[in-house]
Amino acid sequence: MRNHAAILAAAERLFAETDDGPGVSTEDIAAAAGVGKGTIFRAFGDRAGLLRAVYDARVETLRATSHDSGSPASPRDQVHALLQGVVQAKIAHRQLVLALEDATGQRKAETLFESPPYQWVHGTLQELLGPLLEERMPPAWVAHVLLSALRADLLEHLLTNDAMTKQEILDSIRLLVDQILGPAT
Known part of the structure; x- marks a missing residue:
């Protein structure tokens, strides 16, 4: 447990x-932790498993925040709050998330879509979007589309190559959601 x-x-x-x-x-992490590389593989299975464990702690913080702060007034506000939280967490931990998305893509056992954090965010979005979309579009698809706009590699590109600020990204995600959902009633 200490290791x-x-x-x-x-x-x-x-x-x-x-x-x-x-x-x-993995060698860098093992050296920094003062353990052998084999200890990492025994504890986490592979590099992607280790990255997932580190990222899961970040997602738990997001989950706790979304439940502890009380739900916003409407499902639309909850969609905005969840997506804003995801963007902020990915930007704050972007090197970890970039490595995780890269490792998940190389891993045959689990895709990004099968990962528990993705499934949690996707399921929550899908549930919130259902009544808002009023059968105009499938909520599962819209949730995937919105999450594709939050990929770490895209956020990294926007921040570095397109010189967008974090606030501009957050504002753009809000506008995208509002365009998809239509006018608030």
């Missing part, structure tokens, strides 16, 4: 300190 916590702390620290999330290796 497990040391590995998670080392991984989180390395991702916070780097500008190249996918470049942080």
Whole structure:
């Protein structure tokens, strides 16, 4: 258990300190945690499993925040709040999320769509969108479309290559949701 916590702390620290999330290796994490590479594989299965464990802690914070702060007044406000929270978490931890999305793409056992954090956010969005879409579009599809606009690699590109600010991204996501849902009633 002590090694497990040391590995998670080392991984989180390395991702916070780097500008190249996918470049942080299992060997780097093992050295920073003071364990052998085999310990990581025994504890987490593979690099993607380790990254998932670190990211799951971030998602738990998002879940707790969405439940503890009380639900916004309307389902539309809840959609906005959830997507804004996802964007902020991905930007705050973007090197970790970039590495995770890269590792998940290389991993055959689980796709991004099958990952528990994605399924939680997608399921929550789908549930909130159902009554708002009034059968105009399938809520599951709209939830996937909205989440595709929040991929870490896209956010990274927008922040670095297109020089958008975090606030501009947040405002654009809000506008996108409002365009999809139509006028508020």
